[in-house]
Amino acid sequence: MVGQDHAVRLAGVTKVYGAGDSAVTALRGVSLELRRGRFTAVMGPSGSGKSTFLHCAAGLDRPTSGSVLLGGTELSGLKEKALTELRRDRIGFVFQAYNLVPSLTVLDNITLPLRFAGRTADAAWLREIVGRVGLDQHLKRRPNQLSGGQQQRVAVARALVSRPEVVFADEPTGALDMRTGAEVLTLLRRLVDEAGQTVVMVTHDPVAAAHAHSVLFLADGRFVEEMPSPTPERVAARMTTLGEW
Numbered sequence: 001m002v003g004q005d006h007a008v009r010l011a012g013v014t015k016v017y018g019a020g021d022s023a024v025t026a027l028r029g030v031s032l033e034l035r036r037g038r039f040t041a042v043m044g045p046s047g048s049g050k051s052t053f054l055h056c057a058a059g060l061d062r063p064t065s066g067s068v069l070l071g072g073t074e075l076s077g078l079k080e081k082a083l084t085e086l087r088r089d090r091i092g093f094v095f096q097a098y099n100l101v102p103s104l105t106v107l108d109n110i111t112l113p114l115r116f117a118g119r120t121a122d123a124a125w126l127r128e129i130v131g132r133v134g135l136d137q138h139l140k141r142r143p144n145q146l147s148g149g150q151q152q153r154v155a156v157a158r159a160l161v162s163r164p165e166v167v168f169a170d171e172p173t174g175a176l177d178m179r180t181g182a183e184v185l186t187l188l189r190r191l192v193d194e195a196g197q198t199v200v201m202v203t204h205d206p207v208a209a210a211h212a213h214s215v216l217f218l219a220d221g222r223f224v225e226e227m228p229s230p231t232p233e234r235v236a237a238r239m240t241t242l243g244e245w
C-alpha cells in the first residue's frame with residue numbers, strides 16, 4: 001500500500017448512542033491517524049469519548065457514520081464474522097482487568113487466542129514475546145500465583161501472540177500501583193521502540209500518557225490536539241484547560 005504510514009485512520013467518525021430524546025453523541029466527526037510503529041496515548045476529560053473512540057478504532061463497536069481503516073481495510077464494509085476475525089487476527093487488546101483464565105497456566109493463557117483461531121504458536125515468536133515481557137520463569141504458574149504487574153504482562157504477551165498490527169490498551173495500569181504500572185508502560189514503550197509494534201492507549205493518567213510518543217486529546221467528542229514528546233507536566237497542564245477530568 002503506497003504511502004500508508006497509518007495503522008488506523010478515522011475519517012469523520014460520529015457515534016450516537018440511543019435515539020430520540022435520550023440520544024447521546026459521544027463522537028462528533030473525529031478524523032485522525034494512528035501512526036504505525038508509534039506509541040500513541042489518548043486523553044480527555046471524563047465523558048469526552050475516549051472509550052468510544054477506542055471501541056470504534058478497534059472494531060469493537062461500529063460508528064454511526066464515518067469510516068475506520070485498519071491498514072487498507074475499511075471496517076464498516078465488514079460483516080460481523082469478518083470483523084470478529086479481523087479483531088482476532090490483526091488487533092491485540094489489553095484491558096485494565098487482566099481477563100486471564102484462572103485455571104490455565106501462564107503459557108496456556110498466552111496462547112489461548114491462537115487456539116481459538118485453530119492455530120498453533122510459532123515457537124520462536126512465543127519465546128521472543130515471553131522473553132520481552134519477562135515471564136520465562138513463570139510459564140507454568142497460574143494467574144493467582146502472580147503479582148498484578150506480572151498478570152498484566154501475561155495479558156500483554158497474549159495481546160502480542162497473533163502478531164497484531166495494533167495493540168489497543170484501555171487503562172492498562174489502572175489497577176496497578178505506580179511502580180508496577182511504570183514497568184508495564186516501559187514494556188509497552190520498548191515493544192514499540194525495539195520491535196516496531198504499534199500501541200494505542202487510553203488513559204486518565206498524565207504520567208502514563210508521558211510514556212507515549214504523542215498524546216491525542218479529545219474533548220466533548222472532538223479531537224482537539226496532538227501533543228508530541230509529552231511530559232507529565234505538559235499533559236496535566238493541557239488537561240486542566242480541557243475541563244473536568
Ligand SMILES: Nc1ncnc2c1ncn2[C@@H]1O[C@H](COP(=O)(O)OP(=O)(O)OP(=O)(O)O)[C@@H](O)[C@H]1O
Nearest residue numbers: 017024025026044045046047048049050051052053
Ligand atoms: N453504551 C452507551 N449508551 C449510552 N451512552 C453512552 C454509552 N457509552 C458511552 N456513553 C456516553 O457517551 C459519552 C462518551 O463516553 P465514553 O465512555 O466514550 O467517554 P470516556 O472519555 O471514555 O469517559 P471516562 O473517562 O469517564 O471513562 C458519555 O456521555 C457517555 O455517557
